[in-house]
Amino acid sequence: MFALIQAAGWPIWFLLAASIVAVTIIIERLLYLRHSRISPPALLPDVVDVVRSGRVNAEVIMQLEQNSPLGRVLAAGLRHRQASREVIKEAIADAGRVSAHYLERYLTTLGTVATLAPLMGLFGTVVGMIELFGAQQGTITDPLQVAHGISVALYNTGFGLAVAMPALLFHRHFHAQVDALVIDMEQQALRFVDQISGTRD
Numbered sequence: 001m002f003a004l005i006q007a008a009g010w011p012i013w014f015l016l017a018a019s020i021v022a023v024t025i026i027i028e029r030l031l032y033l034r035h036s037r038i039s040p041p042a043l044l045p046d047v048v049d050v051v052r053s054g055r056v057n058a059e060v061i062m063q064l065e066q067n068s069p070l071g072r073v074l075a076a077g078l079r080h081r082q083a084s085r086e087v088i089k090e091a092i093a094d095a096g097r098v099s100a101h102y103l104e105r106y107l108t109t110l111g112t113v114a115t116l117a118p119l120m121g122l123f124g125t126v127v128g129m130i131e132l133f134g135a136q137q138g139t140i141t142d143p144l145q146v147a148h149g150i151s152v153a154l155y156n157t158g159f160g161l162a163v164a165m166p167a168l169l170f171h172r173h174f175h176a177q178v179d180a181l182v183i184d185m186e187q188q189a190l191r192f193v194d195q196i197s198g199t200r201d
Contacts (some may be wrong), residue, residue, distance in 0.1 A: 022128050022166070033181065039181060040068055044074070044192060048192070069102060074149070077091060080195050103181060118160045121156045121159060124156020131148065
């Protein structure tokens with residue numbers, strides 16, 4: 001591996017740094033963006049039971065807020081449970097936007113890596129060509145120097161694509177996953193509003 005890095009020349013270090021950033025974000029998002037963690041299935045029925053039993057207090061709301069992104073949304077509704085339906089929905093919508101922001105965290109960076117990696121590879125290619133054709137005032141006599149320049153160009157191009165393709169794939173996957181999670185939270189929040197509105201009627 002180290003021999004490959006040496007053969008690719010110094011431009012490969014930028015791509016290695018980008019690949020480390022991409023892998024770190026991908027692993028973190030895979031662990032974080034789990035449906036059971038974002039929107040626990042049993043959370044809504046449990047919260048409705050608490051509301052119906054009249055056991056809602058500041059401690060319960062704080063625990064709910066720290067439970068999950070869905071819990072943060074439902075906690076916003078509980079804080080305004082005595083207000084009108086419109087006020088509750090507005091509070092839930094505000095909390096939902098905050099939760100969606102946390103779900104999308106780091107995705108811009110991952111998208112940037114996916115966009116920049118091919119350009120970094122192209123930069124390495126240009127550096128390799130400069131080393132190849134710029135040596136000895138354009139007169140190339142050493143076959144090893146020719147091979148080195150070509151290897152710098154090809155290794156960087158290939159590595160740039162190897163970094164960009166999975167980064168782009170996971171960037172799009174995570175965006176689709178976030179959209180699905182946000183829609184699920186919105187639907188559960190609406191059911192929650194209907195439930196707590198019904199308890200006051």
